[in-house]
Amino acid sequence: MSSAGCSTLICGELSCLKVDLRGTRHLLTSQHSLPGIPVALKQSIDLRTSMDGKYKEIAEELFSRSLAESEMRSAPYEFPEDSPIEQLEEKRHRLERQISQDVKFEPDILLRAKQEFMKTDSATDLEYMKEQSQIPDLQEREPVPEREYQRVTISGEEKCGVPFTDLLDAAKCVVKALFIRQKYMGLSLQSFCRTTARYLQELSERPLDLDIYEEEIPETTVTANATVHPPVSETHPYENVDPTSMPPDMGYGCKMVDGVMHLYTTRNTMDKTTELDLPYPDLQEYIADMNVMMALIINGPVKSFCYRRLQYLSSKFQMHILLNEMKELAAQKKVPHRDFYNIRKVDTHIHASSCMNQKHLLRFIKRAMKKYPKEIVHVERGRGQTLMEVFESMHLTAFDLSVDTLDMHADRNTFHRFDKFNAKYNPIGESILREIFIKTDNYIEGKYFGHIIKEVMADLEESKYQNVELRLSIYGRSRNEWDKLARWAVKHQVYSDNVRWLVQVPRLFDVYHTKKQLCNFQEMLENIFMPLFEVTVDPSSHPELHLFLQHVVGFDSVDDESKPEQHIFNLDSPLPVNWTEEDNPPYSYYLYYMYANMTVLNHLRRLRGFHTLVLRPHCGEAGPIHHLVSGFMLTENISHGLLLRKAPVLQYLYYLAQVGIAMSPLSNNSLFLSYHRNPLPEYLSRGLMVSLSTDDPLQFHFTKEPLMEEYSIAAQVWKLSSCDMCELARNSVLMSGFSHKAKRYWLGPNYIKEGQEGNDIRRTNVPDIRVAYRYETMCEELNLITQAIHTDELETIREEGSLCMGAVQVEK
Numbered sequence: 001m002s003s004a005g006c007s008t009l010i011c012g013e014l015s016c017l018k019v020d021l022r023g024t025r026h027l028l029t030s031q032h033s034l035p036g037i038p039v040a041l042k043q044s045i046d047l048r049t050s051m052d053g054k055y056k057e058i059a060e061e062l063f064s065r066s067l068a069e070s071e072m073r074s075a076p077y078e079f080p081e082d083s084p085i086e087q088l089e090e091k092r093h094r095l096e097r098q099i100s101q102d103v104k105f106e107p108d109i110l111l112r113a114k115q116e117f118m119k120t121d122s123a124t125d126l127e128y129m130k131e132q133s134q135i136p137d138l139q140e141r142e143p144v145p146e147r148e149y150q151r152v153t154i155s156g157e158e159k160c161g162v163p164f165t166d167l168l169d170a171a172k173c174v175v176k177a178l179f180i181r182q183k184y185m186g187l188s189l190q191s192f193c194r195t196t197a198r199y200l201q202e203l204s205e206r207p208l209d210l211d212i213y214e215e216e217i218p219e220t221t222v223t224a225n226a227t228v229h230p231p232v233s234e235t236h237p238y239e240n241v242d243p244t245s246m247p248p249d250m251g252y253g254c255k256m257v258d259g260v261m262h263l264y265t266t267r268n269t270m271d272k273t274t275e276l277d278l279p280y281p282d283l284q285e286y287i288a289d290m291n292v293m294m295a296l297i298i299n300g301p302v303k304s305f306c307y308r309r310l311q312y313l314s315s316k317f318q319m320h321i322l323l324n325e326m327k328e329l330a331a332q333k334k335v336p337h338r339d340f341y342n343i344r345k346v347d348t349h350i351h352a353s354s355c356m357n358q359k360h361l362l363r364f365i366k367r368a369m370k371k372y373p374k375e376i377v378h379v380e381r382g383r384g385q386t387l388m389e390v391f392e393s394m395h396l397t398a399f400d401l402s403v404d405t406l407d408m409h410a411d412r413n414t415f416h417r418f419d420k421f422n423a424k425y426n427p428i429g430e431s432i433l434r435e436i437f438i439k440t441d442n443y444i445e446g447k448y449f450g451h452i453i454k455e456v457m458a459d460l461e462e463s464k465y466q467n468v469e470l471r472l473s474i475y476g477r478s479r480n481e482w483d484k485l486a487r488w489a490v491k492h493q494v495y496s497d498n499v500r501w502l503v504q505v506p507r508l509f510d511v512y513h514t515k516k517q518l519c520n521f522q523e524m525l526e527n528i529f530m531p532l533f534e535v536t537v538d539p540s541s542h543p544e545l546h547l548f549l550q551h552v553v554g555f556d557s558v559d560d561e562s563k564p565e566q567h568i569f570n571l572d573s574p575l576p577v578n579w580t581e582e583d584n585p586p587y588s589y590y591l592y593y594m595y596a597n598m599t600v601l602n603h604l605r606r607l608r609g610f611h612t613l614v615l616r617p618h619c620g621e622a623g624p625i626h627h628l629v630s631g632f633m634l635t636e637n638i639s640h641g642l643l644l645r646k647a648p649v650l651q652y653l654y655y656l657a658q659v660g661i662a663m664s665p666l667s668n669n670s671l672f673l674s675y676h677r678n679p680l681p682e683y684l685s686r687g688l689m690v691s692l693s694t695d696d697p698l699q700f701h702f703t704k705e706p707l708m709e710e711y712s713i714a715a716q717v718w719k720l721s722s723c724d725m726c727e728l729a730r731n732s733v734l735m736s737g738f739s740h741k742a743k744r745y746w747l748g749p750n751y752i753k754e755g756q757e758g759n760d761i762r763r764t765n766v767p768d769i770r771v772a773y774r775y776e777t778m779c780e781e782l783n784l785i786t787q788a789i790h791t792d793e794l795e796t797i798r799e800e801g802s803l804c805m806g807a808v809q810v811e812k
């Protein structure tokens with residue numbers, strides 16, 4: 001159609017975008033994530049608000065303010081808060097907990113607890129479950145799930161405490177923002193919360209069609225009584241590197257145009273008629289959407305509405321705990337065998353280069369010095385250096401080394417000093433040791449690093465219930481980085497069922513540009529994405545990468561977010577090919593182009609039946625607020641999200657869309673925010689989809705099980721209940737990139753269903769009461785918002801009707 005000969009490119013892109021969106025109703029399934037939900041194209045409802053026509057000005061004002069933010073006392077997206085109120089609340093909270101603790105245990109629970117205590121705590125779940133299945137009576141799940149608990153309800157006309165006009169304006173804004181996220185998630189085949197989608201669907205023209213979800217999810221044979229462990233594959237996934245056994249070459253060609261990859265059905269990319277109709281996001285539309293979002297988050301009435309809803313959610317949760325704590329506890333005690341230790345947890349944010357603890361790294365270095373003293377590990381000015389020589393040049397022996405000399409732990413000097421923290425990545429302050437021991441691409445081809453990672457993997461496998469999503473780096477400096485990385489993984493057989501990879505791309509264009517390694521930003525994008533397109537078109541062209549990519553779940557974007565940004569991303573920003581200046585592109589620019597290319601790649605991968613990838617950047621750890629806006633629009637989930645505590649509108653949106661947030665309070669404590677001010681307990685109480693992660697155990701943790709250390713400290717400092725901890729663990733599995741099949745084993749065969757139907761307490765140890773509370777509470781919020789819009793619609797129709805009648809009467 002118009003996509004070929006069209007004079008304006010944007011117009012062509014738009015038309016193919018629409019065509020494909022309609023075509024994506026029956027999606028193939030991504031192996032790692034819930035399928036993206038098709039976008040409801042036409043909204044019949046009126047979402048005009050008082051800000052219409054002014055988005056651009058408001059957004060630009062906010063952008064430019066964010067450049068000079070440090071001088072301001074409170075930012076325009078914040079809600080002014082007085083500390084005495086906080087203190088009062090804290091006091092009330094404590095009192096409530098005390099009262100609820102005084103409630104006496106029910107006798108039958110005591111008995112249960114005793115039996116629990118007598119039972120031997122075996123680690124052999126498998127056998128236990130087998131035994132259990134031989135006793136059918138015990139195994140039968142209660143036919144009626146727990147629906148009885150103390151519910152908090154609010155009655156009255158104006159339930160939300162604001163006038164209807166305010167509610168309506170806020171509701172329209174919130175719905176508008178949710179539609180924006182849904183659109184970008186659908187376009188890129190990332191997942192969108194089902195419950196929210198259902199409510200949004202009611203507002204759009206298209207009838208509710210839930211079947212599409214069921215079709216998209218492949219049937220697996222996980223029954224209600226299956227074990228909690230997925231079957232283990234007999235063969236190593238990297239055993240067979242034979243290119244002839246790989247899927248055939250599609251013969252497509254690819255070329256990057258204006259920073260986004262385009263696909264052609266022949267290798268000749270000059271012939272525009274052969275261009276493939278894959279959806280690309282439209283830059284103009286994206287900028288417009290971003291401006292809408294920026295304007296929403298500082299709108300006074302909307303801000304105040306969202307702030308009130310969040311306060312209400314906190315209070316409601318306190319009330320829920322006050323009334324149901326004992327019931328939740330009882331439900332957990334009734335479950336045989338399961339406890340916090342043997343439920344599945346995923347460390348959703350951890351960097352591979354610092355995933356071992358200091359003691360582990362130290363032991364490994366000492367062992368390497370004993371085992372391979374004569375091995376050439378490094379080339380200095382054309383001369384090979386052995387490991388022994390490297391240490392001699394530093395005047396060190398194996399005996400001298402200690403955790404203190406290693407000096408890799410973050411301490412009080414790293415707080416608000418990301419530069420000092422970065423320097424801690426070097427053992428003994430020597431970058432050469434980092435090069436030798438914790439890099440995949442060095443003279444020994446990452447041999448030592450591979451060994452350490454495999455040791456970490458072995459520990460995880462032994463712990464059985466702990467899983468990690470490790471970040472490995474691709475810098476975008478050269479075209480062969482992916483091949484080198486994949487060769488490292490395949491050669492050293494670095495694989496574990498407990499581990500999935502995320503690829504982190506550091507935002508370091510300015511550094512490489514200054515070093516003359518890159519001329520423009522598009523080169524960086526090509527280096528990152530071209531190999532991925534090539535291997536998807538023809539797996540045998542990069543056989544190792546094809547194997548390695550099967551365990552990569554998505555992309556991360558990393559760097560110090562508090563670094564000042566010199567640019568505002570708008571339509572005047574140079575295209576990637578013209579970005580030749582010294583300055584680094586802003587965060588949202590990086591994210592947009594990663595998103596755009598990932599979107600095209602995902603559609604190509606879906607054509608091939610390969611799994612699709614997701615975006616999971618570091619976002620909102622520090623820096624300007626628009627990072628979190630980009631995150632909300634473009635990414636499946638984020639890491640950190642600390643700044644949401646200051647932006648009520650965004651926080652409420654992250655809640656309603658259930659955007660996953662991997663939080664690392666120990667890491668924050670060393671770098672950006674002290675532990676007692678961390679917003680995690682507040683987010684959790686409000687029902688945001690938060691999980692606990694370690695970030696960098698090498699720098700922040702002391703024990704052999706850093707993830708347990710993270711949970712343990714959180715539980716003690718914030719007085720989390722066992723139920724809270726299990727909920728956090730369940731969230732971590734839900735938001736992780738592990739396969740749908742694994743999640744069915746870990747959480748229950750119906751985990752995808754909404755509400756308590758999706759919960760299996762025998763696997764998650766989360767009481768149905770808690771899951772039901774979360775679900776019902778969210779439905780109430782969504783209902784409040786959608787009902788306001790519906791009511792308004794009805795009234796408009798009635799008004800129009802009467803006007804019409806009036807007109808007719810006049811005519812008579």
Ligand SMILES: [Zn+2]
Nearest residue numbers: 349351618695
């Ligand atoms: Zn991190």
